[in-house]
Amino acid sequence: MLPQGDLICPGTLLAVEEEFSAGEGSYEENGNIRAALAGKVFYDMISRRSNVLPSKKTLFTSLKKAKYVYGIVTSIKEETANITISSIEETFISPISGILHVSQTANKYIKTITDAIRTGDIIRAKPITYTTPVFLTLKGKDLGVIIATCSICGHLLIKADEEHLKCPNCGNIEQRKIGNYMVKKLAN
The missing domain is CATH 2.40.50.140 (Nucleic acid-binding proteins)
Structure with missing residues (x-):
């Protein structure tokens, strides 16, 4: 698990499916949750979802x-x-x-x-x-x-x-x- 708010690139490993499910801006591949776009990582601890927030403002x-x-x-x-x-x-x-x-x-x-x-x-x-x-x-x-x-x-x-x-x-x-x-x- 990466620190909340880390800037990441597409394909970055965010978590494994035992920890979190894929949320917005992420996808599951072979049991791994990966970033689908560049942005900041956000883990929703209540729904246990890995999200990536787009980085347009960051850019x-x-x-x-x-x-x-x-x-x-x-x-x-x-x-x-x-x-x-x-x-x-x-x-x-x-x-x-x-x-x-x-x-x-x-x-x-x-x-x-x-x-x-x-x-x-x-x-x-x-x-x-x-x-x-x-x-x-x-x-x-x-x-x-x-x-x-x-x-x-x-x-x-x-x-x-x-x-x-x-x-x-x-x-x-x-x-x-x-x-x-x-x-x-x-x-x-």
Whole structure:
């Protein structure tokens, strides 16, 4: 039995059927009671039911307090990019949709959004709205691309300077909005 109010993910074991029955937001599987959705666990001690209360308000509160989120760029249009957010700070969450506008990629002028990010990049961003889709910004020294792959050969890019990444495999150089947390630097 988990502590009352614990934040849990779908599939988390809540109890066994000898202790509790499945309630709202939970289900029984092979004698185990599991969470059917993300939220807070609530045990009804009178009716002996395991319940999971949806975490929409919890997600809103977490986003409002968040200094940053992590996500992957899933698609790019003319002026916007769609981001799948999978982590609020260091806590993994069920994926939610995010949007990044070209005007929110850097403190300087960026001609096209692909000068800052590309599809498949993993970014560290700050939420500026708190409902889905979550609007994001990369303005800030610690925000930007943290993992990127070469658009030619697919290898992991490494930091060449403050705005450029280099492929150690084919030598391709690409421009990105790089955060302080870029995974690797080019060794001289």
